[in-house]
Amino acid sequence: MGTSIIKIKNEHETEAFGRKLGASVKAGTVIALIGDLGTGKTTLTKYIAAGLGVTEQITSPTFTIIKEYRTGRCPLFHFDVYRIGDIDEMYELGYEEYFFGDGVCIVEWADLIEELIPEDALTIRITRGEGEEERIYEVT
Amino acid sequence: MIDGKFAILAIESSCDETAAAVVLDGRQVLSNIISSQIDIHKQYGGVVPEIASRHHLDNINHVVQRAFDEAGEKRAAETGVPDARVTMEDIDAIAVTYGPGLVGALLIGLATAKAYALACGKPLIGVHHIQGHICANFIEHKELEPPFMALVVSGGHTNIVEVTDYNECHVLGGTRDDAAGEAYDKVARVLGLGYPGGPLIDKIARKGNPEAVEFKRVFLEKDSMDFSFSGIKTGVLNYVNSEQQAGREISVPDIAASFQQAVLDVIVAKTVQAAVKMKKDKIVMAGGVSANSKLREMMAAECAKRGIKLYHPSPILCTDNAAMIGCAAYYKYKAGEVDDLTLDAIPSLPL
Amino acid sequence: MYLLAIETTGAFASVALAKTEIENGEVKSFEIIGHIDGHDRFSHLQNLTPQIQQVLSENALSIGDVSMIATSVGPGSFTGIRIGVSTTRALSQALGVPCAAVPSLEAMALRQIVLRTVSDHGTLICPIIDARRNQIYGGGFRAGEEERIEETIKAGPYMVDEFIEKIRSAVAEAADNGAAFDRALFMGDGIDKYREQIEELKASCGLEDMTFAYAEEECRYQDADTVAMIGAELAAAGKVCGFEELKPEYMRMAEAERKLKEKQKG
Structure with missing residues (x-):
């Protein structure tokens, strides 16, 4: 699997990228989002969800860790593992049933649980660009 | 029994x-x-x-x-x-x-x-x-009874709820991205304050100047009772980054106080506006963030001005x-x- | 006494009620008097407690008549196990009755004997539950005396090819000891997913001449009846516990181990 670098100028481009990804992603895929606070992981997730056809409001799962959305063409499981203490906790949450189930999983802060991310996951590393609104997506 | x-x-x-x-x-x-x-x-x-x-x-x-x-x-x-x-x-x-x-x-x-x-x-x-x-x-x-306007603010929720009876309520507004408590935690992290962020910011903000930094108050569309806090989180981040890049020292108490003021200005304004609009003479607070002393202070002040009675639970509740x-x-x-x-x-x- | 059995490790939850007498460390009598099968896939949380209520009321009994609870603690569906174990712990705590932890694979193997799909000692009974990612929870058992079973391949988490290799070596060892296996009988939802792969591996690991049979749909999956039977045996042997000691048996393969095995294969 190769790496592509995508330069994002502003939120409109994030939207275009996200919607396109959401429309084409296969059920059973894990999308790993890696990037610091404020780089727009949840924003990108909103647009991927829109591409998947989810009609519900996507809000940050930082506290609940997992939020489930079932209005899209397949279930969407939105993870934020920021508050996870150790790998065992992920197991206790039943992560296997989500990652290897019938929906699409988007995992924010995936680098915190690197060893659990499947080999064939789609990884997007987000870094800031020059301007405040700019981002760089490194997609593997 | x-x-x-x-x-x-x-x-x-x-x-x-x-x-x-x-x-x-x-x-x-x-x-x-x-x-x-x-x-x-x-x-x-x-x-x-x-x-x-x-x-x-x-x-x-x-x-x-x-x-x-x-x-x-x-x-x-x-x-x-x-x-x-x-x-x-x-x-x-x-x-x-x-x-x-x-x-x-x-x-x-x-x-x-x-x-x-x-x-x-x-x-x-x-x-x-x-x-x-x-x-x-x-x-x-013990004497509190519905109807009243409720503000539920925690790490996972930020909602304005109209409570018309014990088992009857309508959600008037909620967050479109981060919950208020979550914004506190994330800003606390940016400021190196530790976890949980809410109480720590509340405490350190008392020593700071809430007008030191102008963070954008996000009200969304006119009359909307929804909230959005991810922007202010980003605002604090960008401010800290640019100050550090310019080689200036940041004042954590000032930033904490200014951040808190920006967040609470919006929360208090929307909640009170909702109560007035829906003709409620009582406002009830709930959730972890309702233990925040500055929020209580500001709500109490606004409620007193309008003759609205304010209620909140003890910290454990x-x-x-x-x-x-x-x-x-x-x-x-x-x-x-x-x-x-x-x-x-x-x-x-x-x- | 009345024994309640709970099975939630598969797609369908089932409960059974048994009337049993245990004396001097032996099961003197045992009869299944009630049985409810779930019909909704993976709806254990919704249906388990109503099913328990139903199996009791159908026998004009109340929950207070239950003296013991036998529960299939895993391996199998992670969520299913948690629902079964939580429900059991709470019932046990509220009623003050003991629990018995029944291994799901053993209960599945015993089912073949009870249903008479196995009536001799020459069958290697292999229950396999899908654990995703080319992995299964599997075990190998042989029929013993009087509706008992003996473990021949240790129940545990395996890569599919690893398990077939275990079968090959168990078969070879049995042949050496003069107690040969002439066939292997598979059951469990692992068949649904890995049957083709198993057939391929069978050919490639030198077991071409051995018969691999696959349980028919109606006897393929978990069921509370054999959980009740094993529960009674455990009670007779004094192997019961209080609610605090009843724990799930996820048989989780450590992540590092799993990745290593995946790499070795690929």
């Missing part, structure tokens, strides 16, 4: 905490056990159990037993009967949070509650977690707990709203 009052055993396991409580007639708390707050030095039966966050399956039975034990102790103290106990036999109904929350956590509470209900042959009452938070105020303020669930369940029971044993966990349960 316990001493002539309707006794509910309540269970809450929607996210981090495993909690159980015994509540009488909806508003009298005999015990309120929360897993993370169990004094691990207080020996129970000679064995100190491992209490870990979100280890609901391991925690729940012990937490329930504690709730019974402490209820018994309180009953003994209050009635003067030294060996007074509270057991499953004394319980008239089992209450449990069935949503919203983490499904793997909810299911432990729900499976346990259903089994108890079957075992003692008593009704099962499912409760919405946010409804529980609102009801925490009925425990704190602001966090996730089961007593509030017991209270909510009591009013559901009185209205005949009882569930059956097919009750399912609903992670995105709407209010």
Whole structure:
């Protein structure tokens, strides 16, 4: 699997990228989002969800860790593992049933649980660009 | 029945905490056990159990037993009967949070509650977690009755809810991205303050100047009762980054105070506006962030100006707990709203 | 006494009620008097407690008549196990009755004997439960005396090819000891997913001449009846516990180990 670098100028481009990804992603895929606070992981997730056809409001799962959305063409499981203490906790949450189930999983802060991310996951590393609104997506 | 009052055993396991409580007639708390707050030095039966966050399956039975034990102790103290106990036999109904929350956590509470209900042959009452938070105020303020406007602010929720009756409410607004408590935690991280961020920012902000930095107050469209806090989180981040890049030292108390002012200005304004618009003369606060001293201060000031009465729970009742669930369940029971044993966990349960 | 059995490790939850007499460390009598099968896939949380209520009321009994609870603790569906174990712990705590932890794979193997799809000692009974990612929870058993079973391949988490290799070596060892296996009988939802792969591996690891049979749909999956039977045996042997000791048996393969095995294969 190769790496592509995508330069994002502003939120409109994030939207275009996200919607396109959401429309084409296969059920059973894990999308790993890696990037610091404020780089727009949840924003990108909103647009991927829109591409998947989810009609519900996507809000940050930082506290609940997992939020489930079932209005899209397949279930969407939105993870934020920021508050996870150790790998065992992920197991206790039943992560296997989500990652290897019938929906699409988007995992924010995936680098915190690197060893659990499947080999064939789609990884997007987000870094800031020059301007405040700019981002760089490194997609593997 | 316990001493002539309707006794509910309540269970809450929607996210981090495993909690159980015994509540009488909806508003009298005999015990309120929360897993993370169990004094691990207080020996129970000679064995100190491992209490870990979100280890609901391991925690729940012990937490329930504690709730019974402490209820018994309180009953003994209050009635003067030294060996007074509270057991499953004394319980008239089992209450449990069935949503919203983490499904793997909810299911432990729900499976346990259903089994108890079957075992003692008593009704099962499912409760919405946010409804529980609102009801925490009925425990704190015995004379409080609906209708009123409620503000629920925590790490996971930010909602303005119109409460027209004990079992009737309408969500008027919610967050479109981050919850208020979450914004506090993330900003605290950016400022190097540690966890949990809310209380730490509240404390350090008192030493800072809330007008030092102008952070954008996000009100969204005209008359919207929704919230959006991810922008201010980004605003703080960008400010800190640019100051550091320019080689200037940042004042943590000033930034904390300015951030807090920006967030609370919006929360207070929208809540009060909602109360005025819907002609409510009472505002009730709930959820972890309602323990924030600055929020209480600002709300109190705005409410005083308009002759609105303000209510909020004591700190222990602001966090996730089961007593509030017991209270909510009591009013559901009185209205005949009882569930059956097919009750399912609903992670995105709407209010 | 009345024994309640709970099975939630598969797609369908089932409960059974048994009437049993245990004396001097032996099961003197045992009869299944009630049985409820779930019909909704993975709806354990919704249906388990109502099913328990139903099996009791159908026999004009109440929950207070139950003296013991036997529960299938895993391996299998992670969520299913948690629902079964939580429900059992809570019932046990509220009623003050003991629990017995029954291994799901053993209960599945015993089912073949009870249903008479196996009536001799020459069958290697292999229950396999899908654990995703080319992994299964599997075990190998042989019929013993009087509706008992003996474990021949240790129940545990395996890569599919690893398990077939275990079968090959168990078969070879049995042949050396003069107690040969002439066929292997598979059951469990692992068949649904890995049957083709198993057939391929069978050919490539030198077991071409051995018969691999696959349980028919109606006897393929978990069921509470054999959980009740094993529960009674455990009670007779004094192997019961209080609610605090009843724990899930996820048979989780450590992540590092799993990745290593995946790499070795690929």
